[in-house]
Amino acid sequence: MVRIKNYNFIIILCLIISLSSQGCENKYPEGTNIKIEVDDGLDHLFFLPNGYQEHREKEWPLILFLHGMGERGNNLELVKIHGIPKISEKTDTFPFIAVSPQCPIDHVWPDQAMQMDLIALLESVIDNYQVDKDRIYITGLSMGGYGTWSLLSERPDLFAAAVPICGGGIPGLEIPDSIKDVPIWVFHGGKDKVVPPDESEKMVRAIEKIGGNIKYTLYPDANHDSWTRTYENEYLYEWLLNHSKVN
Numbered sequence: 442m443v444r445i446k447n448y449n450f451i452i453i454l455c456l457i458i459s460l461s462s463q464g465c466e467n468k469y470p471e472g473t474n475i476k477i478e479v480d481d482g483l484d485h486l487f488f489l490p491n492g493y494q495e496h497r498e499k500e501w502p503l504i505l506f507l508h509g510m511g512e513r514g515n516n517l518e519l520v521k522i523h524g525i526p527k528i529s530e531k532t533d534t535f536p537f538i539a540v541s542p543q544c545p546i547d548h549v550w551p552d553q554a555m556q557m558d559l560i561a562l563l564e565s566v567i568d569n570y571q572v573d574k575d576r577i578y579i580t581g582l583s584m585g586g587y588g589t590w591s592l593l594s595e596r597p598d599l600f601a602a603a604v605p606i607c608g609g610g611i612p613g614l615e616i617p618d619s620i621k622d623v624p625i626w627v628f629h630g631g632k633d634k635v636v637p638p639d640e641s642e643k644m645v646r647a648i649e650k651i652g653g654n655i656k657y658t659l660y661p662d663a664n665h666d667s668w669t670r671t672y673e674n675e676y677l678y679e680w681l682l683n684h685s686k687v688n
Contacts, residue, residue, distance in 0.1 A: 472533060474526045474541065476517040483558045486520050488529050488539035493571070500573035502682060505563055506541040507581030507588040513544045524582055528672045536682070537578075540566055550581065550588025551610075556595050559588075563599065575686040580604035582668040583636060590644060597623050602684040604677065606668045607633055609640025612647035621653035624684045628671045630663030 469475045471493050474486040490501060506525035513519075520526055520543050529535040542562055548555050567574060579600050581589040586608015593603045594610070594617055602624040625648060629641040638659060648655040660667050671677060 472535075473530060474521060474539070478517075483542040483544075483555075483562050484515065484517055485540055485542035485562060486517055486526050487566075488526070488535075488537075488541075489570075490536055490538065491533055493538075497571070500571050501538050502536065502576035502578065503563075503566065503572045504537040504539050504578045504580065504681070505559070505592075506539060507550050507559075507579070507585030507592075508541065508544070509581075509583035509585050510549070513546045513548070513584075515543070515546070517543055519543070523668060524585075524672055525580065536678070538566070538570060538572060544584070544588075549584055551591040555588070556592055559592055560596060560599075573685075576601050576682070576684075578602050578604070578681050578684075580606065581608065582606040583608060583665065586636070586641075593623060593625070594620055601686045602626070602681050604628070604671070604681070605641070605644075606671055607636050607641065607665060609636060610644050612643055616644075616647045616651065618651055621648065621651045624654045625656070626677070626680060627655065627657045628667050629657075629659055630665060630667035631659050631661040632663060633665045633667065635665040 469487060469489055471489045472491045474488045477487050478484045493501065504525060508520050508524060512522060520541050525539050526541045529539050540562065542559065544550055544555060566572060577600055579589050579593060580603065586605040587610060589603055589605040590608055590610035593600060597617065597620045600623055604626050606628045607630060627641050627645055629638045631638055645655055645657045660670065
């Protein structure tokens with residue numbers, strides 16, 4: 442586990458080791474989720490894909506993952522239970538840099554403070570790693586689905602595509618016209634009693650109303666867990682990688 446004072450630690454580290462040919466981003470191993478605790482910001486899991494160090498000239502797609510309500514707190518092991526952290530370590534070929542922050546127990550992702558912390562974390566990674574700025578994606582489940590809608594609405598310029606799962610939002614407040622150019626793929630379970638499908642469907646209707654690029658998958662027999670089959674579907678990642686801000 443790595444503890445840092447704030448997101449600017451990488452810049453300080455770079456100054457210290459500027460004479461080293463390895464560079465500051467060689468700090469972490471590939472193919473595993475590293476726990477990073479910070480004193481000023483969001484604790485998070487950080488994943489570098491295999492081949493990152495070897496292909497130093499390459500820019501890599503990045504995926505930001507927002508967990509659900511049950512994984513809040515100060516134990517990063519909880520963030521590994523579902524979604525991108527779980528999937529990324531199942532294969533040697535997961536092609537994304539992955540950032541999976543943990544929401545404090547007294548907050549939810551749509552809170553303005555959390556939105557600002559997420560943007561700060563994301564921008565720090567973009568500034569300090571070989572990130573393809575045209576292929577940055579966001580996804581989240583349940584509370585993280587709400588957070589995905591919120592952050593996408595706050596900063597649609599950051600993302601090439603979004604995948605909110607069993608989430609929702611407030612269409613009248615969270616649908617700026619600039620969001621219509623971001624491809625969005627929404628997933629929900631038809632029998633979800635925790636977050637009813639209408640929470641996703643009202644957002645889908647709002648995006649359709651402004652002529653947005655959106656698709657919606659409803660699993661008729663699924664309950665709240667509509668994320669497992671979604672994140673295990675290899676086509677999801679092909680779909681993401683097919684979208685870039687330059688096309």
